[in-house]
Amino acid sequence: DQQVKQNSPSLSVQEGRISILNCDYTNSMFDYFLWYKKYPAEGPTFLISISSIKDKNEDGRFTVFLNKSAKHLSLHIVPSQPGDSAVYFCAARGVDMRFGAGTRLTVKP
Amino acid sequence: DAGVIQSPRHEVTEMGQEVTLRCKPISGHDYLFWYRQTMMRGLELLIYFNNNVPIDDSGMPEDRFSAKMPNASFSTLKIQPSEPRDSAVYFCASRKTRDTEAFFGQGTRLTVV
Numbered sequence: 001d002q003q004v005k006q007n008s009p010s011l012s013v014q015e016g017r018i019s020i021l022n023c024d025y026t027n028s029m030f031d032y033f034l035w036y037k038k039y040p041a042e043g044p045t046f047l048i049s050i051s052s053i054k055d056k057n058e059d060g061r062f063t064v065f066l067n068k069s070a071k072h073l074s075l076h077i078v079p080s081q082p083g084d085s086a087v088y089f090c091a092a093r094g095v096d097m098r099f100g101a102g103t104r105l106t107v108k109p
Numbered sequence: 110d111a112g113v114i115q116s117p118r119h120e121v122t123e124m125g126q127e128v129t130l131r132c133k134p135i136s137g138h139d140y141l142f143w144y145r146q147t148m149m150r151g152l153e154l155l156i157y158f159n160n161n162v163p164i165d166d167s168g169m170p171e172d173r174f175s176a177k178m179p180n181a182s183f184s185t186l187k188i189q190p191s192e193p194r195d196s197a198v199y200f201c202a203s204r205k206t207r208d209t210e211a212f213f214g215q216g217t218r219l220t221v222v
Contacts, residue, residue, distance in 0.1 A: 006151070034210060043113070043200055043213030044152070089152055096165055097142065097202075097211055101151030 003027045004092050006100035014108055019077040021103050023090030026071065030092035035064060035075050038087045038102070047088075048075070080107045115201050115214035122221055127189040130217045133182055134203030142202040142211060143176055143186050152200070158184065191221045 005024045013019045025033075031052045036044035050057040050064045050073065057064050063076045077084055085107050090100040114133040122128050134141045143155040156166040161178045169176070173192070178184040188195055198218050204211040 002150070032208070036213075041215070043202075043215045045213070046210040049210060091152075093207075095207075096154060096157050097204075098154060099144070099152035101149070 002100075003030075004090055004098045004100040006090055006103050008103050009101070010104045010106070012106045012108060013080050015082055016079045019075075019080045019084065019105055019107065021075040021077075021088050021090075021105065023073050023075075023100055024071055025073075025092050025098075027092065027094060027098075028071070029094045030098075032093040033064070033066060033073050034091040034093065034097075035062075036089040036091060036099075038089060044089055077105075080105075082107045082109050113201055113203050113212055113214035115199075115217050117217060118215065120217060120219045122191055122219070124192055124221055125190045126221075127187065128191045128195075128219060128221075130186040130199050130201075130219070132184045132186070132201030132214060134184070134201070135205075135212055136182065138203035138205045138212075140204045140207070140211070141178060141184050142204075143184070144200040144202065146198040146200060146216070155186070188219075191219075193221045196220050 003026050034049040035047045037047045038044040048059050048062045048064050050066050055066050066073045087102045087104050089102045092098050116131045142157040144152045155168045156176045158178045176186045198216045200216045202211040202213045
């Protein structure tokens with residue numbers, strides 16, 4: 001069962017614009033949400049996280065928003081840079097850690 | 110710290126053969142996870158350990174898959190016999206406590222022909 005869903009397999013944006021990646025989850029027991037970034041032939045690396053008791057966390061160009069009532073979170077990247085091109089995985093932590101299918105972001109110069 | 114180390118990086122094997130994937134977690138990390146990455150399901154949790162004890166193996170697809178963690182610094186994921194549909198990238202990850210982020214290895218790309 002897919003407890004974490006990323007419904008957009010890909011996203012393409014122009015350099016300098018905002019990238020918005022979305023994620024939905026089904027399990028109310030998740031207490032922490034994370035975003036990971038993955039380049040080809042490498043393992044995923046941690047990017048940013050948010051506790052379930054917050055609705056926003058910001059780190060430089062990256063901001064994660066959490067809407068608990070909708071069981072939805074999003075990652076905003078602004079401004080987007082070509083180096084941000086990668087696959088982004090949403091993850092939810094409870095007793096274990098579940099990931100979505102990933103969204104491939106392409107930032108065009 | 111060298112991070113999570115997985116071996117081999119690539120494995121090509123024939124259908125029916127036994128395959129063993131290896132993982133060395135970061136020292137001091139109490140949790141170890143095995144994931145499989147496929148196009149359809151993304152990062153799929155197979156099994157995880159806490160203090161070397163398997164906690165949840167409900168993600169292991171079939172009895173052909175087995176995982177062990179004989180000590181805090183080593184884990185294996187075995188597939189016997191392997192099938193072409195097992196072809197994927199397998200990741201190992203570790204985390205220090207329940208409330209910290211997980212760190213991933215570089216993965217093992219398995220191809221079963």
